[in-house]
Amino acid sequence: MLILSFESSCDETSAAVCAFEDGSKRILSNIIASQVETHKLYGGVVPEIASRAHCDVISSITYEALETAGVSLADVGAIAVANTPGLIGALLVGVSFAKSLAFANNIPLVPVNHIKGHIAANYFAHPELEPPFLALAASGGHTSLMRVSGFTSFEPIGATRDDAIGEAFDKVGRVMGLPYPGGAEMDRLASLGDPDAIKFPSAAVAGDNLDFSFSGLKTSVINYLHTCEQKGVGYSREDIAASFTKTVVTSVTKKLDMAIDATGLEKIVIAGGVAANSHLREGIEALCKKRGLEFFTPPKSLCGDNAAMIAAQGYYEYLAGVRADTSLNAYASGRNDI
Numbered sequence: 001m002l003i004l005s006f007e008s009s010c011d012e013t014s015a016a017v018c019a020f021e022d023g024s025k026r027i028l029s030n031i032i033a034s035q036v037e038t039h040k041l042y043g044g045v046v047p048e049i050a051s052r053a054h055c056d057v058i059s060s061i062t063y064e065a066l067e068t069a070g071v072s073l074a075d076v077g078a079i080a081v082a083n084t085p086g087l088i089g090a091l092l093v094g095v096s097f098a099k100s101l102a103f104a105n106n107i108p109l110v111p112v113n114h115i116k117g118h119i120a121a122n123y124f125a126h127p128e129l130e131p132p133f134l135a136l137a138a139s140g141g142h143t144s145l146m147r148v149s150g151f152t153s154f155e156p157i158g159a160t161r162d163d164a165i166g167e168a169f170d171k172v173g174r175v176m177g178l179p180y181p182g183g184a185e186m187d188r189l190a191s192l193g194d195p196d197a198i199k200f201p202s203a204a205v206a207g208d209n210l211d212f213s214f215s216g217l218k219t220s221v222i223n224y225l226h227t228c229e230q231k232g233v234g235y236s237r238e239d240i241a242a243s244f245t246k247t248v249v250t251s252v253t254k255k256l257d258m259a260i261d262a263t264g265l266e267k268i269v270i271a272g273g274v275a276a277n278s279h280l281r282e283g284i285e286a287l288c289k290k291r292g293l294e295f296f297t298p299p300k301s302l303c304g305d306n307a308a309m310i311a312a313q314g315y316y317e318y319l320a321g322v323r324a325d326t327s328l329n330a331y332a333s334g335r336n337d338i
């Protein structure tokens with residue numbers, strides 16, 4: 001079957017057409033209109049500007065997605081849309097548009113949780129991947145560890161207690177003068193610096209839990225930078241990026257290691273924008289190798305927000321009988337949030 005899908009939870013408007021048959025999942029089109037250049041001017045996402053920008057392009061990228069896939073609406077078996085979590089005004093654009101399209105054309109509508117979508121991006125690259133597995137969702141807005149016991153069965157077992165992992169990358173990058181979003185540039189700088197140059201506090205919350213706290217780590221890096229500036233002492237952006245990244249990787253692998261012990265799961269899946277971080281990928285891969293576990297990650301091109309991942313999760317929700325009626329709404333968090 002063909003699924004037309006939409007993603008508009010933050011600053012990327014995306015429409016995709018994907019084909020699902022027995023054991024095969026193909027992306028026929030995955031159009032992404034990024035607003036990054038607009039939000040760069042403000043150093044972060046401005047919610048109202050994001051909503052308006054989604055409105056500007058959602059119709060045209062839908063045409064483009066159908067045209068690139070070489071199909072028409074009549075070929076589409078279901079429409080999937082991300083309706084939680086995210087910026088409410090941004091989500092509402094995708095939800096209203098998908099709803100109109102679905103009900104005007106008598107096409108089943110399937111709501112999809114954005115975070116579950118990130119995890120489902122793995123099914124394109126790894127068609128053999130099946131639950132149960134342990135998933136780390138690491139993005140600009142979310143950081144959670146989940147026990148995935150079925151394609152539509154997710155149980156959160158750990159999360160950040162404050163800032164999301166990507167938010168920490170972006171805020172540290174911003175204070176170092178990097179353009180928004182700083183994550184990818186931090187990744188590049190970290191490869192050039194000394195990871196042991198500066199000691200920063202762990203983001204793994206002490207004790208017998210699977211939670212993170214990135215706020216203290218972020219503040220510590222920012223204080224270090226401000227102190228250097230106040231004293232007129234130069235600093236190496238590369239060393240700071242490398243030391244910060246090493247602390248993040250050590251913190252994440254520590255909690256993952258504990259989660260593996262707690263769950264006994266033998267497959268580890270990572271997803272979300274920060275899953276594109278090369279140091280994090282290497283660190284988790286090394287942990288999996290040491291423990292003899294299988295490691296799955298999407299290609300970097302499917303780590304960030306995109307509509308194909310919404311179609312992948314939408315397919316399983318559809319098979320499970322999930323359907324939205326005309327009252328479908330969007331939720332910034334909660335409700336059918338994981």
Ligand code: KG4
Nearest residue numbers: 139140141166181183187273274277304305
């Ligand atoms: O999943 P995503 O596209 O959007 C959200 O759902 O939040 O994630 C965006 C986040 C941003 O914070 C961005 O800086 C971060 O992913 N990111 C990275 C890298 N590439 C993107 N963070 C660290 N290293 C990267 N290579």
Ligand code: ZN
Nearest residue numbers: 139273304305
């Ligand atoms: Zn995302």
